[in-house]
Amino acid sequence: MSQINRYDNRLGIWGWLGGGRWGAERYAYILHRITGLGILFYFLLHIVVTSLRAKGIYLWAGHGFLHQPIFEFAEYVVFAAFAYHACNGIRLVLVELGFAVGKPIEPVYPYKTSLNVQRPLLVCMMILTAVFLAIGGYAALIE
Amino acid sequence: MNRTKYWTWHMAAGVVLLFLLGLHMLIMHMVGTAHWFAPYGTEPDSLQNSLFRDGKLFFTVTYILLLGVALYHGLYGLRTILFELTLKPAFEETITVVLLVVGLGLFGLGTWAAVAAHGIALAGARG
Numbered sequence: 001m002s003q004i005n006r007y008d009n010r011l012g013i014w015g016w017l018g019g020g021r022w023g024a025e026r027y028a029y030i031l032h033r034i035t036g037l038g039i040l041f042y043f044l045l046h047i048v049v050t051s052l053r054a055k056g057i058y059l060w061a062g063h064g065f066l067h068q069p070i071f072e073f074a075e076y077v078v079f080a081a082f083a084y085h086a087c088n089g090i091r092l093v094l095v096e097l098g099f100a101v102g103k104p105i106e107p108v109y110p111y112k113t114s115l116n117v118q119r120p121l122l123v124c125m126m127i128l129t130a131v132f133l134a135i136g137g138y139a140a141l142i143e
Numbered sequence: 144m145n146r147t148k149y150w151t152w153h154m155a156a157g158v159v160l161l162f163l164l165g166l167h168m169l170i171m172h173m174v175g176t177a178h179w180f181a182p183y184g185t186e187p188d189s190l191q192n193s194l195f196r197d198g199k200l201f202f203t204v205t206y207i208l209l210l211g212v213a214l215y216h217g218l219y220g221l222r223t224i225l226f227e228l229t230l231k232p233a234f235e236e237t238i239t240v241v242l243l244v245v246g247l248g249l250f251g252l253g254t255w256a257a258v259a260a261h262g263i264a265l266a267g268a269r270g
């Protein structure tokens with residue numbers, strides 16, 4: 001009797017974190033998801049912490065608990081995550097609305113991929129992100 | 144149909160966030176623009192500067208707007224990620240309800256705080 005070979009096609013964590021043949025945009029997606037979850041986590045805490053000021057508690061100002069170098073640095077990391085998420089988010093909105101992906105063409109061999117058409121937008125957005133990171137970093141240092 | 148609509152709102156919320164959160168970042172993290180809305184000293188989040196903004200109706204209103212839009216965008220994004228796990232419909236329903244309760248709860252808390260802080264800042268300004 002012939003034996004059935006079963007393959008476990010689930011790629012596990014690599015299936016999610018790895019870009020495989022998809023290239024740079026696939027990694028951009030993973031980073032978008034991680035930064036999205038990161039700033040969401042920060043934001044939920046941020047709402048509670050800043051709401052305390054209605055009771056006169058300012059944890060971030062003066063001698064407040066959050067006014068320490070480690071938290072100031074963490075705030076910069078959150079800012080960096082946001083800068084990336086925002087710039088890449090603009091790219092996603094444009095691409096998902098059909099901008100910057102080129103006109104549809106007949107699928108004639110050798111096939112062309114639209115990824116090469118949208119690549120410049122990704123590059124522009126990453127440069128923009130880098131600029132924001134630099135300005136924000138400078139601001140954090142001189143404060 | 145409805146599900147597509149929620150996604151469209153998620154995208155629209157992203158664009159609104161770009162402006163509101165962009166302003167928030169200009170104030171908190173950008174050299175050169177911070178002092179417009181943080182006139183006291185070099186720390187945009189000092190007590191004085193916080194009170195300065197809380198006293199302006201513009202900030203009270205945009206804080207509440209930002210709060211609602213960001214909660215929707217973020218929690219809907221989280222829901223999207225969880226739904227990719229192909230869960231049982233009843234479990235999906237539960238997630239939706241939990242996120243809705245969390246979102247509305249935090250929206251209530253933040254709105255109350257923004258309004259209360261506005262009152263405190265105005266009372267402080269009057270002395």
Ligand code: HEM
Pocket residue numbers: 032033035036037039040043085086087088089090092093154157158160161162164213214216217218219220221223224
């Ligand atoms: C400038 C502001 C922002 C823009 C332009 C933006 C844009 C986007 C876009 C386009 C998506 C992808 C949705 C899709 O492809 O279906 C997304 C996903 C997401 N965003 Fe944002 N976003 C912004 C701010 C935020 C903030 C402040 C948070 C947190 C509170 C957040 C949390 C998320 C999460 C959790 C996801 C889901 C990620 C995923 O599905 O992989 N975003 N955002």
